[in-house]
Amino acid sequence: MASYNVTIKNFAFSPSQIEIKQGDKVIWTSEDTVAHTVTADGGEFDSGDMVKGDPPFEHTFGTTGEIPYHCDHHGGMRGKVTVKT
Template identity: 35%
Template sequence: MKSALFALSLVIATSMFSSGCYSKETMDSPPQKANTPPATMNTASMMDVSIMGFAFNPENVTVKIGSSITWTNQDRAPHTITSDDGSWDSGKIMQNGKYTHKFDKAGMFTYYCTVHPSMKGSIIVTP
């Protein structure tokens, strides 16, 4: 009985391997994501950006005029969301804190964290 089960297991494994149902690449590689572009365009009136690992995620966002973006600080360190032109600034946002800004005109708006100037992001506002 054991030898019959072994033989059956061997036949199944061999057929899976030869049919492509199993491969070393599949076992060693992380699951592949669907081939979809990153979600940076938002047609809704709200968009969320997380602050995590000393980075804005997503770093670059495209929204329509009238949209609001809410940044949430998920780091333990304080951060700011400060426009490069100085027209808006969140002040220091502590862990789990939020800041929301509404974009009423089209254009490209770049911003950074004054506490960690290497943290940068951009927002494209379209009509």
């Protein structure tokens, strides 16, 4: 199982799109002083508010498919995780 890192910085997820395998983990870390969230559009996960210095938010993806996510506070902040077998 692999881990992938996504940085939240300057009101964006970077990288905004990643492709992983089933069972892999994604770790989001915020570098912004403004609060952001990592929230799955379909409700699979929700980090709550995160700012720089907070512990990273992690999610392990057990099922395949495309999981789009966003920040609850900023409509332009969008990302997507594609999970393959």
